[in-house]
Structures are given as structure tokens and as C-alpha cells.
Amino acid sequence: MNNSCPFCNIDNQSLAFASVSEFIAIYNISPILPGHSLVIPKKHITSLFELSEDEISDFFSFARRVTSFLCEVYESDAYDWTLQEGTEAGQSVEHLHLHIIPRKPGDMKEGEDWYAQLQQSIDPQNKERNKLSENEYREISLRLSGLWK
Ligand SMILES: [Zn+2]
Numbered sequence: 001m002n003n004s005c006p007f008c009n010i011d012n013q014s015l016a017f018a019s020v021s022e023f024i025a026i027y028n029i030s031p032i033l034p035g036h037s038l039v040i041p042k043k044h045i046t047s048l049f050e051l052s053e054d055e056i057s058d059f060f061s062f063a064r065r066v067t068s069f070l071c072e073v074y075e076s077d078a079y080d081w082t083l084q085e086g087t088e089a090g091q092s093v094e095h096l097h098l099h100i101i102p103r104k105p106g107d108m109k110e111g112e113d114w115y116a117q118l119q120q121s122i123d124p125q126n127k128e129r130n131k132l133s134e135n136e137y138r139e140i141s142l143r144l145s146g147l148w149k
Helices: 011-016 053-073 115-124 135-147
Strands: 022-029 037-041 078-082 097-105
Touching: 011 078, 022 053, 037 053, 053 078, 053 135, 097 135
Parallel strands: none
Antiparallel strands: 022 037, 037 097, 078 097
16 A cells, blocks of 8 residues: 555556556546556555566456456447557556457557557646546446446
8 A cells, every 4th residue: 555656546446447456447537538547556566577477467367357347338449459568668657557448440640649648647636638527537437337247
């Protein structure tokens, strides 16, 4: 638990739409595309290298289930996974997180800056791009949680 970390924030964790022992899936507060979600560890971990072999296995197997779920809900046959670790790689929140983004034909214009959008999308100070209101965020999270098996 790290008080200054947005992903350790209790509201985020209570709005998880899916969870397993050590990990949760949350909808992104500023999705760059519909369905854009994050898989994060429940505890404050910065790096993939801090996870044990068993945890790594749980992390990816849970992420795969979440991906298949999101592609079904958002009627998509394609997805992106992005994991940024370290400042140079664009990690903006120092709590391990995997972006899962269902993709559709023509959903992003040629030359759009994917990295910048990803960084902005989880920046708690971000007031602009696609930021959902608290109500919208809650509504989407509850809907997804109701559909999760
Ligand atoms: Zn944290």
C-alpha cells in the first residue's frame, strides 16, 4: 500500500470488475479506446521482476482471461497489450500495470501517438482526453463486473 499511488487507492480496488488472489482488473479512467482496461497487482509492486514464478503465471493467465472477456464484451477480434516499465519506457505510475486494449479496424488514425496517449490515460492529473466522470466510471465497472464469470 502506497498512499500516493492511484492504483493503491481503495476506490479503484473496490471498482475492480474482476479479480483473482493477487490481481485485479480495472477499467481505465481515461480509456484511449472503448474497453481499455488494466490488470494490476493488489499490492504495490513496481516491477514484473518482483513477482515470483507462481505470481507471474497467475498474472498472465488472469490477463488472458480478462482479454478474452473484453474482446467478447467489446466485440473485438484483436487487442493490444502494453506494459511499460521504467521512466524511459513511459511508465507514469510506479505500480505494475498491463494495459489491455481491444482493437477494431480503423479505431486509431495513422500517426497517432500511442505512447503519449497511454501515459496520459492513467495520469490522475489528466483532466482532458476521454476522462470519464465518476458516475460513468462506476457504471462501466459495475456493468463489466456483472458480466464477468
Ligand atoms: Zn500502488
